[in-house]
Amino acid sequence: MRPRVHPAVLQQVTDGSLGPIGVESVAAGGMHSLFLDSNGKIWSFGSNDSLALGRLTQPPQGKPDNVPELVSGLEDFRATAIAASDNLSVALSDAGELRAWGTFHSDGLLGFKGHKDKQLTPTPLAAFGKEKPISRVACGENHALALTTDGRVFAWGNGASFQLGRRILERRKINGLTPEALPKLRRIVNVFAGVHTSFAVDEAGRVFGWGLNQMRQTGVESEETLVKAPTEIDALSPDEHAGARVVGIAGGEHHTCFLFDDGSVWGCGRAGADRLGLAEDHPSVLAHNAEVAEAVVHMNEEGWAEDDARRAALPKKDDFLVYPPLRIAFPPPPTSTTPEPPLAPYAEGVFSSTRITHISAGERYTLAVSEEGYLYSWGEGNASQLGLGNVSNARTPTRVANTALKAHEVVGASAGGQHVLLV
Numbered sequence: 001m002r003p004r005v006h007p008a009v010l011q012q013v014t015d016g017s018l019g020p021i022g023v024e025s026v027a028a029g030g031m032h033s034l035f036l037d038s039n040g041k042i043w044s045f046g047s048n049d050s051l052a053l054g055r056l057t058q059p060p061q062g063k064p065d066n067v068p069e070l071v072s073g074l075e076d077f078r079a080t081a082i083a084a085s086d087n088l089s090v091a092l093s094d095a096g097e098l099r100a101w102g103t104f105h106s107d108g109l110l111g112f113k114g115h116k117d118k119q120l121t122p123t124p125l126a127a128f129g130k131e132k133p134i135s136r137v138a139c140g141e142n143h144a145l146a147l148t149t150d151g152r153v154f155a156w157g158n159g160a161s162f163q164l165g166r167r168i169l170e171r172r173k174i175n176g177l178t179p180e181a182l183p184k185l186r187r188i189v190n191v192f193a194g195v196h197t198s199f200a201v202d203e204a205g206r207v208f209g210w211g212l213n214q215m216r217q218t219g220v221e222s223e224e225t226l227v228k229a230p231t232e233i234d235a236l237s238p239d240e241h242a243g244a245r246v247v248g249i250a251g252g253e254h255h256t257c258f259l260f261d262d263g264s265v266w267g268c269g270r271a272g273a274d275r276l277g278l279a280e281d282h283p284s285v286l287a288h289n290a291e292v293a294e295a296v297v298h299m300n301e302e303g304w305a306e307d308d309a310r311r312a313a314l315p316k317k318d319d320f321l322v323y324p325p326l327r328i329a330f331p332p333p334p335t336s337t338t339p340e341p342p343l344a345p346y347a348e349g350v351f352s353s354t355r356i357t358h359i360s361a362g363e364r365y366t367l368a369v370s371e372e373g374y375l376y377s378w379g380e381g382n383a384s385q386l387g388l389g390n391v392s393n394a395r396t397p398t399r400v401a402n403t404a405l406k407a408h409e410v411v412g413a414s415a416g417g418q419h420v421l422l423v
């Protein structure tokens with residue numbers, strides 16, 4: 001399957017229902033979708049099993065879940081940002097107010113003042129009542145981050161992998177569902193969330209990561225499987241990148257990509273399933289696969305090829321851990337004479353002129369939008385998330401090109417659990 005224009009949204013844009021500009025941003029959850037229009041209103045559609053749509057979808061009062069409709073209870077709330085986790089939705093207003101609805105899976109019981117496991121209508125969180133206004137929000141699979149205007153970071157949700165930056169006891173999961181500030185983070189200017197990871201960038205351009213790290217996906221220089229508190233990622237320092245700073249972070253389950261303000265994208269974590277977009281001739285791939293070949297030769301020489309347990313322990317081709325982050329190469333922009341330019345052979349320090357302005361990641365795949373408005377995808381998308389037709393795996397960044405996108409420039413993308421939203 002390839003990208004298609006949503007007919008109902010197209011009609012709303014045409015008739016002016018979404019304001020003078022139309023759709024401003026999108027957020028894809030596990031199985032639900034949100035978009036923000038230029039009037040500051042939030043629309044939702046998709047699965048409403050966990051009430052992530054923020055409105056009734058059952059008759060007689062409700063409207064169908066497959067048709068975009070306004071989220072309830074936000075009549076006097078002008079939204080400026082939206083975010084979605086697997087089953088939770090979060091919105092931020094121009095006054096710095098936050099509203100949330102839905103659930104954190106089974107942990108939602110205590111996520112909204114302890115009285116409901118699922119929250120239908122957008123509700124404020126008491127923890128922010130006396131805090132400074134909120135400037136940014138981000139959601140992982142089952143956790144959320146909020147940044148206040150004075151540079152403090154709050155985290156709440158499922159903290160089983162320390163993505164909240166604090167210890168949450170199994171018998172006291174209620175503690176994770178109340179937003180709490182991370183005391184060691186100060187003067188933060190942006191926050192991002194991966195599936196089970198969290199990130200913050202301070203005003204000096206330093207990047208901090210914490211959470212699940214068994215595949216080195218936090219980017220932190222540590223072999224610990226859990227990074228339990230915000231830790232600076234030295235490899236992403238502006239000093240290591242000729243002054244360039246991280247402006248975007250997108251994390252899957254076992255990989256993370258980092259976007260710099262010079263338009264470059266870097267990745268770390270697990271390389272298997274093409275998550276990091278590394279070509280066959282990349283030195284790290286060649287070195288690893290040489291080790292795999294050597295291990296197979298040794299296996300045959302030692303005569304234990306029939307030993308299933310030992311064979312299972314062998315390294316797998318193309319599947320290895322990447323740290324520190326490596327730069328991901330993109331093909332050059334298309335031209336009238338070369339509409340599908342190939343990725344050039346690897347040459348150290350040589351990259352195409354393609355500059356990326358936005359990234360988003362699903363569990364095993366990543367999306368990138370270039371300054372020319374082209375969409376690229378790579379990784380594994382068994383539910384057609386790559387937008388490349390019947391292609392479920394793309395080894396390297398591949399431009400998504402079809403009739404629906406031909407007349408449009410992509411400005412944003414959001415990778416959901418099994419679907420993708422573009423604007």
